[in-house]
Amino acid sequence: MKEPFIATEQINQAFRDLETRPTPAILQALVEDQLRAVEAVQRALPQLVDAVEQAAERMNAGGRLIYVGAGTSGRLGQLDASELPPTFSWPRERAVACVAGGREALWRAVEGAEDDLEAGKRDLLALHPTHHDVVIAIAASGTTPYPLGAVGAAREVGALTIGIANNPQTPLVQQSQIGIVLETGPEVISGSTRLKAGTAQKIALNAFSSALMVRLGKVYGNLMVDVQATNAKLLARAVRLTVAATGASEAQAKAALEACEYRVKTAIVMIEKGLDAPAAQALLNRVDGNVRRALAVGP
Structure with missing residues (x-):
């Protein structure tokens, strides 16, 4: 050969x-x-x-x-x-x-x-x-x-x-x-x-x-919404991502993130759908963690 x-x-x-x-x-x-x-x-x-x-x-x-x-x-x-x-x-x-x-x-x-x-x-x-x-x-x-x-x-x-x-x-x-x-x-x-x-x-x-x-739904738009916020730089990034995705103030974004252990996807759904952290996470779980699909779910 x-x-x-x-x-x-x-x-x-x-x-x-x-x-x-x-x-x-x-x-x-x-x-x-x-x-x-x-x-x-x-x-x-x-x-x-x-x-x-x-x-x-x-x-x-x-x-x-x-x-x-x-x-x-x-x-x-x-x-x-x-x-x-x-x-x-x-x-x-x-x-x-x-x-x-x-x-x-x-x-x-x-x-x-x-x-x-x-x-x-x-x-x-x-x-x-x-x-x-x-x-x-x-x-x-x-x-x-x-x-x-x-x-x-x-x-x-x-x-x-x-x-x-x-x-x-x-x-x-x-x-x-x-x-x-x-x-x-x-x-x-x-x-x-x-x-x-x-x-x-x-x-x-x-x-x-x-x-x-x-x-696989790990990105929302071009935002890295499944990042693990494990240090100061990434905690700040999580806030910026949440603000960019929702238009919320930095204070609102930080409050939502603190309520959901800095899970950016969950914070986005909380702000956009007016839900608390457990309800937002449950909604995400229903749609395999896809933010866009979660936001499209009716009230």
Whole structure:
């Protein structure tokens, strides 16, 4: 079988003199090359749309987002998973990550871990995946054994598999039900896919998970109304969001938030519908936490 061409590992001839350039020119080269990351994600928008819509169906059925990767790709998956609970009040147990080499690999490279196909299978199966889950496997090369092992195990149990790679026609893209190619080409520093390949992955993951949360009713308009207000900055943000959503005064917004443990959605419904906190929360529960639908319910 013919080996796929891995463009991300090729030597970029345009920068063979990189270390001889002055610092401003080195930085200019590195920054300008990042623009290709945005272009790569834009080309992949149709596949991202498919991923969001299919994932939403699984999440509505109670499924989990399971990110899988090695090295930079694994860390980016872990980052996306860890940011969903505070940003959207997404349950922590429903956004998890498998990183080749385990938790230690989040801050220190674990040599050889990415080459273990069986470990990818074991780590995924240890989470007891079901057909409601969505497995997002990430690898710049598209050939890394660890995420490939996880994809194989996920497909056996009927989970939705999304493969994100920076090279086309690679096993990760071909073996996943939805293959997302972020074709970024060779790096300024040859083979260092933490550069624009990693940037493209970060953009794609941000866009995927954020759009998914919008589809799941975690946003009202463009307001982050499911934020967990756990510090002074976020408490102030909750007040601003409530004011923006309702037109209430800052004092009214703060009073409503204090009455409902700073749940922005509940405060919005309280103010707009003239309800107390328990009644507003009960109404939200009836409509799966969707603010717009709650506000549309008649008196």
